Amino acid sequence: MARTFTLDEARAALPELLDLADELVAVRAELTESRIAAGPGSMAELKGHEARLADLLGDIEALGVEMKGWAPLLVDFPVTHEDRVVLVCWLEGDRELAWYHEVEHGFPGRRPLTHLGL
DSSP: OOOOBOHHHHHHHHHHHHHHHHHHHHHHHHHHHHHHTOOTTOHHHHHHHHHHHHHHHHHHHTTTOEEEEETTEEEEEEEEETTEEEEEEEETTOSSOOEEEETTTOGGGOEEGGGGTO
C-alpha cells in the first residue's frame, strides 16, 4: 500500500495531482492521435509522447497515491479515519475529493465522504 494520508494532507496534495492529471490527459490524447496518424518518420513523436506519459505517471505515483488506472485516470489516497484506512478516491474529471470506499470494496463501493461525516 502507498503511504497513508490524513484527509487534510490528501486535500493539500490535490492541486498537484490536478496539474499532473490535466497534463496527462492532454499527452494521452496527443499520443492517441499520433498513433492513429502514424506514418513513416513518426516514431520519434510517438516515443516522445510515450516518454512524457511515463514521466507523468511516475510523478503521480511519487505523490504517494495508489494509481488504479490511467484511462480514465483513477487514483486512491489511503486515508486513516477512525483507526482504519479507507481509500479516498479521485476519478479523472473530479476537481475535489468527495468520495471514498473501503479497501476491500473497491470502486463499486464508492460513497460520498459525507457518509463518514467528513
